[in-house]
Amino acid sequence: MAQESMTVHLKVWRQSGPEDEGEFRTYTQEDVNPDMSFLELLDVINEDLIKSGEDPIEFDSDCREGICGTCGCVVNGQAHGPERGTTVCQLHMRVFRHGETIVVEPWRADGFPVIKDLVVDRTALDRIIAAGGYVSVKTGPKPDANSLKIPKPRADAAFDAAACIGCGACVAACPNASASLFTGAKISHLAMLPQGKAESTRRAKRMVEQMDEEGFGACSNIGECEAACPKEISIDVIARMRREYLKSMFTSH
Amino acid sequence: MSKLDSRVPEGPLQEKWVNRLHEIKLVAPNNKKGISVIVVGTGLAGASAAASLGEMGYKVKAFCIQDSPRRAHSIAAQGGINAAKNYPNDGDSVWRLFYDTIKGGDFRSREANVYRLAQVSNNIIDQAVAQGVPFAREYGGELANRSFGGAQVSRTFYARGQTGQQLLLGAYQALMRQADEGSVEILPRREMLDLVLVDGKARGIIVRNLKTGDLERHEAEAVVLCTGGYGRTYFLSTNAFNSNATAAWRCHRRGAYFANPCYVQIHPTCIPQKGDYQSKLTLMSESLRNDGRVWVPKKKEDAKKDPKDIAESERDYYLERKYPSFGNLVPRDVASRNAKYVCDEGRGVPPTGRAVYLDFADAIDEQGEDTIRDKYGNLFHMYHKITDEDPYKVPMRIYPAVHYTMGGLWVDYELMSNIPGLFVAGEANFSDHGANRLGASALMQGLADGYFVVPYTIGNYLANYDIPEATTEHDAFAAAENEVEEGVKKLLKSDGKRTVIDIYKDLGDVMYDEVGMSRTKEGLAKAREKIVALREEFHAGVKVSGDDGFNKMLEVAGRVADFLELAELMAVDASEREESCGGHFREEYQTDEGEALRDDENFSHVAAWEYNKGGDPVKHKEELVFENVTPSTRSYK
Numbered sequence: 092m093a094q095e096s097m098t099v100h101l102k103v104w105r106q107s108g109p110e111d112e113g114e115f116r117t118y119t120q121e122d123v124n125p126d127m128s129f130l131e132l133l134d135v136i137n138e139d140l141i142k143s144g145e146d147p148i149e150f151d152s153d154c155r156e157g158i159c160g161t162c163g164c165v166v167n168g169q170a171h172g173p174e175r176g177t178t179v180c181q182l183h184m185r186v187f188r189h190g191e192t193i194v195v196e197p198w199r200a201d202g203f204p205v206i207k208d209l210v211v212d213r214t215a216l217d218r219i220i221a222a223g224g225y226v227s228v229k230t231g232p233k234p235d236a237n238s239l240k241i242p243k244p245r246a247d248a249a250f251d252a253a254a255c256i257g258c259g260a261c262v263a264a265c266p267n268a269s270a271s272l273f274t275g276a277k278i279s280h281l282a283m284l285p286q287g288k289a290e291s292t293r294r295a296k297r298m299v300e301q302m303d304e305e306g307f308g309a310c311s312n313i314g315e316c317e318a319a320c321p322k323e324i325s326i327d328v329i330a331r332m333r334r335e336y337l338k339s340m341f342t343s344h
Numbered sequence: 345m346s347k348l349d350s351r352v353p354e355g356p357l358q359e360k361w362v363n364r365l366h367e368i369k370l371v372a373p374n375n376k377k378g379i380s381v382i383v384v385g386t387g388l389a390g391a392s393a394a395a396s397l398g399e400m401g402y403k404v405k406a407f408c409i410q411d412s413p414r415r416a417h418s419i420a421a422q423g424g425i426n427a428a429k430n431y432p433n434d435g436d437s438v439w440r441l442f443y444d445t446i447k448g449g450d451f452r453s454r455e456a457n458v459y460r461l462a463q464v465s466n467n468i469i470d471q472a473v474a475q476g477v478p479f480a481r482e483y484g485g486e487l488a489n490r491s492f493g494g495a496q497v498s499r500t501f502y503a504r505g506q507t508g509q510q511l512l513l514g515a516y517q518a519l520m521r522q523a524d525e526g527s528v529e530i531l532p533r534r535e536m537l538d539l540v541l542v543d544g545k546a547r548g549i550i551v552r553n554l555k556t557g558d559l560e561r562h563e564a565e566a567v568v569l570c571t572g573g574y575g576r577t578y579f580l581s582t583n584a585f586n587s588n589a590t591a592a593w594r595c596h597r598r599g600a601y602f603a604n605p606c607y608v609q610i611h612p613t614c615i616p617q618k619g620d621y622q623s624k625l626t627l628m629s630e631s632l633r634n635d636g637r638v639w640v641p642k643k644k645e646d647a648k649k650d651p652k653d654i655a656e657s658e659r660d661y662y663l664e665r666k667y668p669s670f671g672n673l674v675p676r677d678v679a680s681r682n683a684k685y686v687c688d689e690g691r692g693v694p695p696t697g698r699a700v701y702l703d704f705a706d707a708i709d710e711q712g713e714d715t716i717r718d719k720y721g722n723l724f725h726m727y728h729k730i731t732d733e734d735p736y737k738v739p740m741r742i743y744p745a746v747h748y749t750m751g752g753l754w755v756d757y758e759l760m761s762n763i764p765g766l767f768v769a770g771e772a773n774f775s776d777h778g779a780n781r782l783g784a785s786a787l788m789q790g791l792a793d794g795y796f797v798v799p800y801t802i803g804n805y806l807a808n809y810d811i812p813e814a815t816t817e818h819d820a821f822a823a824a825e826n827e828v829e830e831g832v833k834k835l836l837k838s839d840g841k842r843t844v845i846d847i848y849k850d851l852g853d854v855m856y857d858e859v860g861m862s863r864t865k866e867g868l869a870k871a872r873e874k875i876v877a878l879r880e881e882f883h884a885g886v887k888v889s890g891d892d893g894f895n896k897m898l899e900v901a902g903r904v905a906d907f908l909e910l911a912e913l914m915a916v917d918a919s920e921r922e923e924s925c926g927g928h929f930r931e932e933y934q935t936d937e938g939e940a941l942r943d944d945e946n947f948s949h950v951a952a953w954e955y956n957k958g959g960d961p962v963k964h965k966e967e968l969v970f971e972n973v974t975p976s977t978r979s980y981k
């Protein structure tokens with residue numbers, strides 16, 4: 092049943108630019124509809140800020156339906172907030188209590204420098220993909236799609252890894268700020284399929300090295316990434332990344 | 345009135361594309377390295393075009409407004425992608441896919457383009473599979489297919505409810521591979537704000553770096569625009585928050601014709617609006633209509649009741665009743681309009697009365713909850729999360745919302761606009777869907793254009809045309825940059841009472857009311873007046889805070905300024921098209937049974953509008969010639 096409208100206090104990280112130190116500022120909002128999403132609440136607060144001549148809270152978002160991976164902030168200490176398997180754009184106010192103070196911060200990691208307020212630079216993730224997160228095929232005539240049969244369970248498992256939206260929550264949640272879940276997901280997706288098999292060890296080697304170069308930490312099997320992942324990608328992908336990486340140690344390139 | 349040259353090749357339909365490919369002049373490999381191409385937008389069309397052009401040896405610059413090319417709005421497409429593979433052996437063929445698409449578009453698209461689309465559809469599936477796109481498969485290991493709105497064969501390939509995501513990631517990965525090779529430079533968080541012409545030819549763009557606010561000049565021998573549609577003219581739509589028409593509109597202001605702006609698709613299965621705090625609506629894939637049954641109560645008095653208290657005999661499964669052969673699978677425009685009608689009659693369901701039920705109870709009874717979960721699990725999950733209602737237990741509530749725009753910049757057969765050197769691909773062009781797009785055709789068109797058409801046809805331009813010399817120091821770049829700068833400054837200076845979003849919402853209301861699912865001459869005239877008034881109010885003083893650095897509301901302000909111009913053109917186009925076709929329904933033109941009434945004698949043409957600063961837009965017509973099919977009345981009865 093629909094709840095009554097609620098009042099919440101938002102303690103939000105404000106930082107005017109990469110060089111600025113940043114600080115928390117608190118905003119109180121009354122009459123919050125529990126069916127609102129968390130980002131819709133930020134929209135409402137921003138409209139008021141603009142009307143009173145203040146700078147709105149900058150945050151990234153686009154699809155607002157949990158698929159593009161653009162949104163992302165730490166809510167009450169958790170990447171994307173308290174609900175499992177949910178991006179912050181799909182987090183609804185009904186999960187909070189009337190009168191609650193909600194703390195909102197950007198992703199914090201060396202690999203993700205802050206641009207403004209809750210907006211961070213995640214281009215490091217693109218560079219990890221560029222280091223091998225693909226199958227090396229050109230555009231043009233290809234064998235008929237059905238000439239390659241892939242057992243359904245394998246295709247499904249590859250899909251589970253491919254479901255990553257590249258939001259960076261795994262990095263934000265990890266005490267070491269490791270990007271292993273992200274990197275492992277792409278390595279696993281492609282290594283599980285015959286199309287990606289041929290270059291799987293080379294891929295793993297290059298992507299892992301790129302991840303290190305970007306300043307992301309090492310994985311020590313804490314598992315916070317899996318808990319924070321809005322697509323609930325399993326930490327098994329990291330084990331597979333390690334296997335593929337190890338194999339690359341024994342094969343010369 | 346000037347005549348538009350579509351440059352459709354001579355010869356039989358089946359051979360046109362092959363012949364054109366043979367005729368196309370090739371650019372010598374050594375020359376390609378010196379030729380740069382700008383691709384704006386990295387959705388399916390943009391990412392696939394940029395990746396393919398990079399592979400071919402061009403120097404490519406790929407721009408996107410998002411922080412990563414992987415986030416373009418194609419990512420949100422749920423349902424699937426069509427191809428004429430005929431794997432299920434249910435009688436499909438290239439011809440049938442072509443015919444369904446042209447009929448679905450209500451005979452308002454160019455025959456040769458649509459045929460080519462059907463022809464290359466199969467290559468797309470082969471390409472995607474080779475890239476490792478994890479399509480759904482059968483237990484035997486073959487690819488799975490399903491049927492989708494408007495088709496009587498199973499030709500839709502899918503990857504759970506995330507087909508767009510998986511196809512886009514495939515194209516994105518191909519793009520990043522080229523970035524790694526050094527053939528493509530990726531420029532994220534850049535918004536194209538002007539097209540630069542030298543001697544009438546596209547020679548570059550001005551972009552705003554959204555991270556720093558700096559304006560940048562970029563030069564190239566050709567520009568490929570893949571910036572999507574203009575659905576967000578309606579404010580509320582299923583398009584992503586940042587989707588916009590600015591790049592296309594700025595090209596229009598530089599002389600590119602805008603074709604058929606009134607063709608807008610209103611998708612029948614979206615989650616109904618709940619409150620005025622919303623800035624976008626969520627689509628539920630229409631694949632749900634394969635198993636869900638659409639209904640409202642027969643009697644107005646029952647509308648407020650709990651659905652479980654409405655007896656089977658008191659329910660009106662109106663699509664099944666009115667269209668027995670297609671039932672719940674009628675094309676999108678028909679499904680949407682009928683939802684509007686039953687709600688207008690007062691039979692819409694709570695809480696707002698602007699909603700109908702999509703009920704899975706029978707499907708769950710017949711197939712079991714597990715089967716339904718397997719097919720639609722993620723969609724049900726998403727619905728549950730947003731509405732707090734469990735669709736396994738209670739019927740979903742849905743209502744139409746703007747989803748896709750069939751109109752766009754005019755292009756010829758080679759996807760070049762009337763500005764030489766400016767190519768337009770994907771939803772941003774007008775070319776393939778006529779007045780209504782069939783389900784699972786958007787992904788097909790985006791990838792067809794990007795992988796298999798533009799990379800070849802662009803060579804024809806580069807090898808044949810005399811491209812003027814120019815660097816970014818050229819006066820044309822300076823002038824364009826100046827204009828952009830003035831525009832940005834003006835927005836920051838104005839300081840009225842109402843915010844960008846306030847005015848934008850008003851625009852959305854006008855568009856839904858008068859330029860929506862059902863239109864009239866008077867309504868459109870009224871809309872035009874209101875749009876002009878809103879535009880004046882906007883320019884007289886809209887409140888934008890912040891400075892010229894990173895400032896999202898400033899970005900939105902620029903886009904709304906353009907929507908306020910485009911909206912007027914949409915109203916004009918809708919008013920001048922005195923017939924009903926596809927998504928464009930004029931109340932004055934309907935059959936006795938309330939179905940759309942086309943006027944082939946007078947309106948079998950593309951209306952391509954020329955920008956006319958300060959005056960009325962100028963219409964140019966491209967007559968549609970049907971040599972292979974005979975336009976018939978669409979009937980889904």
Ligand code: FES
Pocket residue numbers: 151152153154155156157158159160161162163178179180181
């Ligand atoms: S805005 Fe796209 S995932 Fe949240």
